Amino acid sequence: MSIIQVKNVSFEYFKGVKVLNNINFTLNKGEVVAIIGQNGSGKTTLVKHFNGLLRPTKGEVLINDEDAVKKTVAQLSHTCGYVFQNPDDQIFNSVVTAEVAFGPSNMGIKSHELKVRVNEALRTVGLYEERDKHPLDLDLNQKKLVAIASIVAMRPELIILDEPTTGQDHAGLLRVEALINELRKNYTVIIISHDMNLVARVASRVVMMCNGEIIFDGSPKEAFTKNALMKKTYLKPPIITELAQSLKGFKRDVLTVDEFMDELKTKLKK
Amino acid sequence: MDIVTFKDFSWRYAGYRGWTLSNINLSIKKGEFIGIIGKIGSGRTTFCSSMLGLIPHFYPGLMEGEIIVDGVNVEKTSISELSTRVGLAFQSPANQLTGAGTTIEEELAFGLQNLGIPYKEMHKKVRDMLKLIGLEHFGKRSPFELSGGQQQKVAIASVLIMNPKILVLDEPTSQLDPLGTEQVFDMVKKLSKKGITIIMSTNNINYLSKFADRIVLFDNKIVKVDTPDKILTDVELLREHALTHSDITEVSIRLKKMGLYNKELLVDFDDLKKVIEGLIK
Amino acid sequence: MANAGLTSYIEKNSYFHKVNPLTKLLILICVIILSFTLKNFIYILALLVIIIPIAIKSKVLSMTFSPIFKLYFMFILLFFIQGFFHPYATEKLIDLPFGFTLWKDGLLYAAYIAARIFVMMVFGYWFVLTTHPGDLVSSLSRIGLPHALGYIILTTLQIIPRFRTQMQTIIDAQRSRGLETQGNLIQRLKSFVPLLGPLFMGSVQQAVEKSMALEARAFSAKGEKTSYRQATIKTKDKVIMVITVLFSISWEVLSWTL
Numbered sequence: 001m002s003i004i005q006v007k008n009v010s011f012e013y014f015k016g017v018k019v020l021n022n023i024n025f026t027l028n029k030g031e032v033v034a035i036i037g038q039n040g041s042g043k044t045t046l047v048k049h050f051n052g053l054l055r056p057t058k059g060e061v062l063i064n065d066e067d068a069v070k071k072t073v074a075q076l077s078h079t080c081g082y083v084f085q086n087p088d089d090q091i092f093n094s095v096v097t098a099e100v101a102f103g104p105s106n107m108g109i110k111s112h113e114l115k116v117r118v119n120e121a122l123r124t125v126g127l128y129e130e131r132d133k134h135p136l137d138l139d140l141n142q143k144k145l146v147a148i149a150s151i152v153a154m155r156p157e158l159i160i161l162d163e164p165t166t167g168q169d170h171a172g173l174l175r176v177e178a179l180i181n182e183l184r185k186n187y188t189v190i191i192i193s194h195d196m197n198l199v200a201r202v203a204s205r206v207v208m209m210c211n212g213e214i215i216f217d218g219s220p221k222e223a224f225t226k227n228a229l230m231k232k233t234y235l236k237p238p239i240i241t242e243l244a245q246s247l248k249g250f251k252r253d254v255l256t257v258d259e260f261m262d263e264l265k266t267k268l269k270k
Numbered sequence: 271m272d273i274v275t276f277k278d279f280s281w282r283y284a285g286y287r288g289w290t291l292s293n294i295n296l297s298i299k300k301g302e303f304i305g306i307i308g309k310i311g312s313g314r315t316t317f318c319s320s321m322l323g324l325i326p327h328f329y330p331g332l333m334e335g336e337i338i339v340d341g342v343n344v345e346k347t348s349i350s351e352l353s354t355r356v357g358l359a360f361q362s363p364a365n366q367l368t369g370a371g372t373t374i375e376e377e378l379a380f381g382l383q384n385l386g387i388p389y390k391e392m393h394k395k396v397r398d399m400l401k402l403i404g405l406e407h408f409g410k411r412s413p414f415e416l417s418g419g420q421q422q423k424v425a426i427a428s429v430l431i432m433n434p435k436i437l438v439l440d441e442p443t444s445q446l447d448p449l450g451t452e453q454v455f456d457m458v459k460k461l462s463k464k465g466i467t468i469i470m471s472t473n474n475i476n477y478l479s480k481f482a483d484r485i486v487l488f489d490n491k492i493v494k495v496d497t498p499d500k501i502l503t504d505v506e507l508l509r510e511h512a513l514t515h516s517d518i519t520e521v522s523i524r525l526k527k528m529g530l531y532n533k534e535l536l537v538d539f540d541d542l543k544k545v546i547e548g549l550i551k
Numbered sequence: 552m553a554n555a556g557l558t559s560y561i562e563k564n565s566y567f568h569k570v571n572p573l574t575k576l577l578i579l580i581c582v583i584i585l586s587f588t589l590k591n592f593i594y595i596l597a598l599l600v601i602i603i604p605i606a607i608k609s610k611v612l613s614m615t616f617s618p619i620f621k622l623y624f625m626f627i628l629l630f631f632i633q634g635f636f637h638p639y640a641t642e643k644l645i646d647l648p649f650g651f652t653l654w655k656d657g658l659l660y661a662a663y664i665a666a667r668i669f670v671m672m673v674f675g676y677w678f679v680l681t682t683h684p685g686d687l688v689s690s691l692s693r694i695g696l697p698h699a700l701g702y703i704i705l706t707t708l709q710i711i712p713r714f715r716t717q718m719q720t721i722i723d724a725q726r727s728r729g730l731e732t733q734g735n736l737i738q739r740l741k742s743f744v745p746l747l748g749p750l751f752m753g754s755v756q757q758a759v760e761k762s763m764a765l766e767a768r769a770f771s772a773k774g775e776k777t778s779y780r781q782a783t784i785k786t787k788d789k790v791i792m793v794i795t796v797l798f799s800i801s802w803e804v805l806s807w808t809l
Contacts, residue, residue: 234447257517268530268549349766350770368763
């Protein structure tokens with residue numbers, strides 16, 4: 001079942017300058033889609049159409065089979081939760097719980113139900129212990145989690161994570177990766193990322209964008225073997241994939257160290 | 271010859287209880303490429319800001335010990351004087367653009383203007399610098415129109431133009447896309463080859479393993495200083511300080527466990543490739 | 552388009568683009584003084600005859616007059632209010648039904664104000680279009696504008712557009728969390744804190760980083776500063792300056808004696 005259907009969508013900020021060019025894309029329930037491509041390729045512009053922050057110049061966007069044009073951003077946010085890249089662009093409350101409650105209370109959720117949702121969201125991201133702190137006292141890793149929790153508390157069907165690992169250290173990275181694996185049980189997830197290791201580990205599908213067009217849509221394994229396309233978008237597959245690709249006779253779609261070792265073992269047996 | 275020396279340096283920010291850095295002892299040789307690693311909050315940024323004198327002159331706090339940079343004592347030297355010895359670039363490309371000029375040329379010239387460099391010499395330096403960073407045809411453009419990677423290059427160039435012997439880079443690529451990261455890393459590599467002392471904080475282990483002479487692991491103090499192949503393969507040590515080793519090292523560990531390899535653990539792509547090619551022959 | 556952020560400067564290769572900013576500033580100041588002191592609005596409007604060839608020679612003719620057309624409503628309003636409600640009006644022009652009167656001195660007064668605004672805006676806009684802000688600040692520094700003040704003027708012009716982008720990002724982020732930024736007054740007031748909170752915090756952070764960047768480039772170095780852009784005062788500047796002053800004085804005298 002599809003949550004989002006994008007049909008022949010083009011978008012221009014200024015007349016004649018196409019930021020998106022004839023995009024067709026269907027997002028199915030339960031997928032974890034990674035949208036990759038260099039800055040300015042149209043990734044963020046595309047996902048901003050999913051919750052109505054941008055409206056197509058041409059074509060249409062259907063959210064649960066309904067035309068998105070007819071709904072406000074606030075209404076669409078019930079279905080599509082969008083976590084922005086920089087948590088500092090949204091945090092304004094003096095307590096973590098209040099920050100997380102902002103979204104659901106905008107939806108009209110009150111008292112007990114609100115509390116339940118906030119606590120649940122904080123547990124999901126692993127910040128329950130930090131709930132009474134001032135967001136400014138949290139480190140960069142944790143601030144990002146507050147931003148994610150504040151969307152999770154709205155219980156949308158789809159959660160969009162824009163550059164979830166930017167500015168994170170290794171511990172933050174692992175936390176985000178684990179969180180995505182947690183979210184995928186209940187939500188459809190889109191990640192926009194430059195971090196190919198993350199993409200390799202969590203994505204069920206990869207959409208590659210370049211100059212406002214989708215130039216590839218398929219599995220991560222397939223994506224990382226498309227060397228010409230990857231090069232065009234200045235992306236490099238994970239180092240383990242590169243290693244396998246540099247060795248004669250190895251499979252080209254190795255994504256993890258485990259897969260690499262298996263491949264090596266079969267080669268050694270021969 | 272040592273160009274930077276830290277002697278029992280400690281720093282505590284005003285209003286904070288703990289020491290962000292304590293008992294730092296480190297000597298850096300002229301022309302060295304030093305990699306700085308550590309988790310968030312491990313004091314890397316503080317360390318990077320100290321050489322330009324932002325600590326102790328810009329931030330309030332308590333300092334102990336001393337830092338000698340290019341022959342001068344940081345505590346007794348003003349930031350503007352230090353800026354001709356140390357160039358500092360940090361994360362956000364846009365925030366480093368002063369906006370003092372409307373074009374890239376003027377942005378680059380800003381430091382020279384402040385130092386009172388004569389007109390002709392200034393123009394020559396700007397031209398040379400634009401060439402060095404590969405933006406010679408963009409001089410008249412607004413720096414705000416550039417991509418993140420190019421902006422970061424301009425930011426680095428704008429301190430480099432003041433002719434420092436030491437370049438300190440605090441996570442210069444953490445906000446850039448892969449292309450931008452590559453552009454900046456290429457530039458740093460080039461500068462290092464020209465003999466400039468580089469001190470770079472980054473968690474890009476693969477890059478450091480190739481180009482750094484030594485790596486310093488921070489966790490509010492210096493935990494260890496060693497060569498990349500020693501420190502980046504010390505799995506236990508990295509884990510203890512919330513960092514991780516690269517997949518290259520992981521493969522070499524597994525090869526060792528399987529008895530297929532018995533030398534030092536590896537961190538370099540090409541080294542590992544050679545070993546495996548040897549195995550499958 | 553070589554548009555430097557907020558400023559409307561347009562990079563062109565024209566005679567007046569190469570004239571020293573101080574010369575152009577002198578023209579502007581003379582025009583402002585004239586428009587406040589000339590006796591009759593006809594004399595003020597006559598100044599427009601001068602700007603037309605100057606604007607043509609500067610290759611910005613249509614741009615120079617463009618802001619005026621956006622303000623036509625203000626001019627209509629001005630004539631309406633002053634024409635009917637001028638407080639010290641004594642000379643009737645026409646009596647209209649419902650007790651309204653159109654006053655002649657009201658209209659004259661409106662014409663005087665309109666002419667003043669009109670002329671100052673046209674000259675002002677021509678100045679902005681043809682003068683690079685960097686050149687202006689560097690020339691002003693040479694005649695005594697403090698270094699730091701010069702920087703503030705320049706950077707403000709550039710930072711405001713960035714400010715705007717950041718505001719848009721914050722608005723988008725909060726709308727994604729269900730915030731209504733449109734609608735009635737109460738709703739808009741409610742959205743104030745979620746929007747201005749992050750903007751304020753962000754600005755503080757930016758200001759800190761920016762001042763570090765400035766320090767890293769010897770901003771507070773003592774001693775003489777130099778300038779990358781050098782706008783020298785050439786013979787043609789001197790000629791234009793003399794003509795401007797002489798003309799202004801004669802025009803002023805003429806307006807009061809004729």
